[in-house]
Amino acid sequence: DAGVTQSPTHLIKTRGQQVTLRCSPKSGHDTVSWYQQALGQGPQFIFQYYEEEERQRGNFPDRFSGHQYPNYSSELNVNALLLGDSALYLCASSFGDRTNTEAFFGQGTRLTVV
């Protein structure tokens, strides 16, 4: 089992550009959550996808959007990139949107905005 896989591992973008990050959940998982982790801080919840719908959202602007596909994989899109969007973006998968099972995290995508 490959666990949660994220791509790419590193990315450099210019201010104002758009970026798409990808996540494949652990086998058997149907729920994907995205987090942003700035250097030296804890992960901040962006949103959660279940049954191809956004079920929960944190305090992030509409520039952050996502998608979940029928195979449960997910994408995080960020438009009009700002320097402050530079961070580690983490994807976590779990089973069920209202269950209490453990979440498995990927290694993350390091986004640098210049």
Add this chain to the structure above:
Amino acid sequence: DAKTTQPNSMESNEEEPVHLPCNHSTISGTDYIHWYRQLPSQGPEYVIHGLTSNVNNRMASLAIAEDRKSSTLILHRATLRDAAVYYCILRDVGTNAGKSTFGDGTTLTVKP
């Protein structure tokens, strides 16, 4: 969102027990207490979780106060590989199910 408070850092000697505290005074009845840890350059890793009763697994033990306003993660014998940032989070299975709020965690240093 329910929040947790943890000390910024703690130190331990190798082979000794470590008690990592967490306060969550605004916990709701549908919040489960989860602990994750994050090693350098890795994503967070699940450690343990519980609701009301104390819990044990192969990695650690979780002691939950009777009023559920605090909890303690116990590593019975710290090793150098346990050096990490430990996060205590609350996961709701009610209205806000799925919305996990991480704080800044406790950085655990293990000395040989």
